[in-house]
Amino acid sequence: MSVAMNCIMRSCSDFFLKGYMAAEPVNVTEFQELARQALPKMYYDYYAGGAEDQYTLKENVEAFHRINILPRVLVDVGKIDISTSILGYRTSAPLMIAPTGMHKLAHPEGEVATARAAAACDTIMAVSFSSSCPLEEVASSCNAIRFFQLYVYKRRDISALLVQRAERSGFKAVILTADTPRLGRREADIKNKMIAPPLRNFDGLISTDVVTDKGSNLAAYASATFDASFCWKDITWLKSITNLPILIKGVLTPEDAIKALEVGVSGIIVSNHGARQLDYSPATISVLEEVVEAVQGKIPVLLDGGVRRGTDIFKALALGAQAVMIGRPVLFGLAANGEYGVKRVINMLKEELELSMALAGTCTVKDITRGHVRTQHDRPLCKI
Numbered sequence: 001m002s003v004a005m006n007c008i009m010r011s012c013s014d015f016f017l018k019g020y021m022a023a024e025p026v027n028v029t030e031f032q033e034l035a036r037q038a039l040p041k042m043y044y045d046y047y048a049g050g051a052e053d054q055y056t057l058k059e060n061v062e063a064f065h066r067i068n069i070l071p072r073v074l075v076d077v078g079k080i081d082i083s084t085s086i087l088g089y090r091t092s093a094p095l096m097i098a099p100t101g102m103h104k105l106a107h108p109e110g111e112v113a114t115a116r117a118a119a120a121c122d123t124i125m126a127v128s129f130s131s132s133c134p135l136e137e138v139a140s141s142c143n144a145i146r147f148f149q150l151y152v153y154k155r156r157d158i159s160a161l162l163v164q165r166a167e168r169s170g171f172k173a174v175i176l177t178a179d180t181p182r183l184g185r186r187e188a189d190i191k192n193k194m195i196a197p198p199l200r201n202f203d204g205l206i207s208t209d210v211v212t213d214k215g216s217n218l219a220a221y222a223s224a225t226f227d228a229s230f231c232w233k234d235i236t237w238l239k240s241i242t243n244l245p246i247l248i249k250g251v252l253t254p255e256d257a258i259k260a261l262e263v264g265v266s267g268i269i270v271s272n273h274g275a276r277q278l279d280y281s282p283a284t285i286s287v288l289e290e291v292v293e294a295v296q297g298k299i300p301v302l303l304d305g306g307v308r309r310g311t312d313i314f315k316a317l318a319l320g321a322q323a324v325m326i327g328r329p330v331l332f333g334l335a336a337n338g339e340y341g342v343k344r345v346i347n348m349l350k351e352e353l354e355l356s357m358a359l360a361g362t363c364t365v366k367d368i369t370r371g372h373v374r375t376q377h378d379r380p381l382c383k384i
Helices: 003-022 030-038 041-048 055-065 110-120 135-140 156-168 187-192 217-225 232-240 254-262 284-295 310-318 328-360
Strands: 084-086 089-091 095-097 125-127 146-150 174-177 246-251 267-270 301-304 323-326
Touching (some): 095 125, 135 156, 187 217, 246 254, 284 301
Parallel strands (some): 267 301, 301 323
16 A cells, blocks of 8 residues: 555544544543543543553443343333432432542633532532542532542541531531552553642641652652551541541442441442552442342442443442442543533433433332343343
8 A cells, every 4th residue: 555545544534533523422431532632641641540450440341241231121111210319318310420539630620610510410429538629619619419538647637627627518428438548559640750739628737749759649648648557446536526427438348348337337339449449359340239238228338430321320220239429431521521521421321321221111210120130140041
């Protein structure tokens, strides 16, 4: 093939690719490419990357693909209701925005834009301790239900102050991230020498500037400040400083689910931290049912990780989750088109869930049962 023909084919390919991506995305996955184009490589890699070999990062998504939906036909699905309650708070759908840090890396308005989108979609948002915008600014940006995500610091007074500020600002629950005694090895951040901006929630409390010659300053900051000794008995301390319900995020085994029950938390989030901590930990959807069975309906179980479709939400609900949390797709929507992009991500998932429920013969969230899905561990259907 001639050099000229090669050039023509490459130009045509570029033209069609640009034309395709310029069109409105038709699913949430397409926002990822828009975010990649919009963001500096360092920031895109920070949001998109996982730990080490990124095996769990891939598995979080692919494990959903190995679950089949078993629809029921000839059901009256003239009216579909996807609304539900999370910790007693009514919400438009069984999904909420997961706590993710530093939204201003994606968009100048940061968490304020995300919060407004969540409020417009009647969706609960969990705000990260490492938010670019102060808790109070996020809280005052719109009227909505919000939860606060907490990491426990070596200086417990700082953690206590953050929880108290969240409570005063009207946050309705505390999400304790329990899987980060140290930061996972995120090799893209190391290669990029990722530098995190100052965290506004810590102004006047502690310096968030850490100088290191070993790559990412995020791992150095976590090692210097996070309390690696925090354990189950310390939940008593956390309960003593707040009246808010506490959910534990990072549970992946029935054993830890039972411990969570024993210390009296109000909910569990099955999560592997978006595959950013321990690589080769299981995909969250693959262990969800075991955790649900362990708690026996005594507290709600939510799922975080790998949700990219309304069918994924349907599968998680069928396996016992009360709701799912959405992380990266929200960040990619924010990077691609600010508040509007986040709204589109949320609404796409809601629309897909509604369609999935109609096609599966389920009119409400409560109608979705274990019998609506088949996993790899289930026995095959008997032949007639």
